[in-house]
Amino acid sequence: MRMLTLAAVSVALAASLAAPAVARKPTAQEKADIETLAGHYIFAIDWRDPEAYAATFAPDGVLNYGGGQAVGREEIATVIRSLRERELANAEDGEETRGGGYNQHFVSNMVIDVAEDGNSATELAYWFAISGEDPAISSFGHYKDELVKIDGEWFYASRRTYNEQAEGRGTFHFFNPVTNPERYGAHVED
Template identity: 35%
Template sequence: MTAAEVQAEAEIRQLLARCTQAGDARKAEAYAACYAPDGILALDGGAVAGREAIRDWMRAPSVIPPPASGAPGFVSHHLTTCSVAFDGREAATARTYWLVTSAAGLDHNGFYVDRLVHDGGGWLIAHRRPRTLWISPASVLRRGDPAVTP
């Protein structure tokens, strides 16, 4: 790796961490700021296209239902192995594995496939495709939706 690629990879990892923490905290502005203006969040239920639409999606009620007890709930994404490949100086792809913890313990896991662009001011997500590999039988994702399958 060149010195420039080492620096760029560090910047990309910081971007991914900011995005993850903003998402867990439901901070819509900070989450959307991690995406390019025409960025895409490709979910199983359909794509959310554009920074404004991503911001609105994050402002909407979470797809994870609140605990039936009324007690505060949480989900916490933990990024693990990340591989970054560069396509020139202004484009890269990353595959990042994640684990999610909740009050249930290890809740679900999977990986992100991200296409990233450098817009002159920093790295941004141009396209993100989350993939879930496993969901715990006790997952908060299963609460209220018995049709959820791993």
């Protein structure tokens, strides 16, 4: 799929961040499928389900997040497995119950462009997370994704998470990422 994307975009260096050169809006079916994928991703992260989380990525998918970069499903699953183990280890007696790091993410405002051939897409989406027994918004940001369709099913070829609370994971305020892809990601280290 990455080869397909590169071929379609033809500007190799920009390929990983730019929308497909020849892009169109998603069909209803594509949007529905990609929304479903987003739901699977969020349930998997919120329930700390490493295999289901990794399964939302292509086999050679890339996750770029606050803790670094994971390549391939095994490494990506390990990110969630480590998070789960860390939370369980940190849970104190009587606290490994309803707290224990439980939080929930919410995704909205998806902007999707699909390559003309329908086999790859780019996506921007907002997220925020709330947590705690006295719940509050704990963080928010957005996702910048490349998607690929394999055997009729969409996967994340790459997902880059932006978090406005985390040093180095925020964005410029005055550049709408939808219309300023060339300014994109200036605050994120590759």
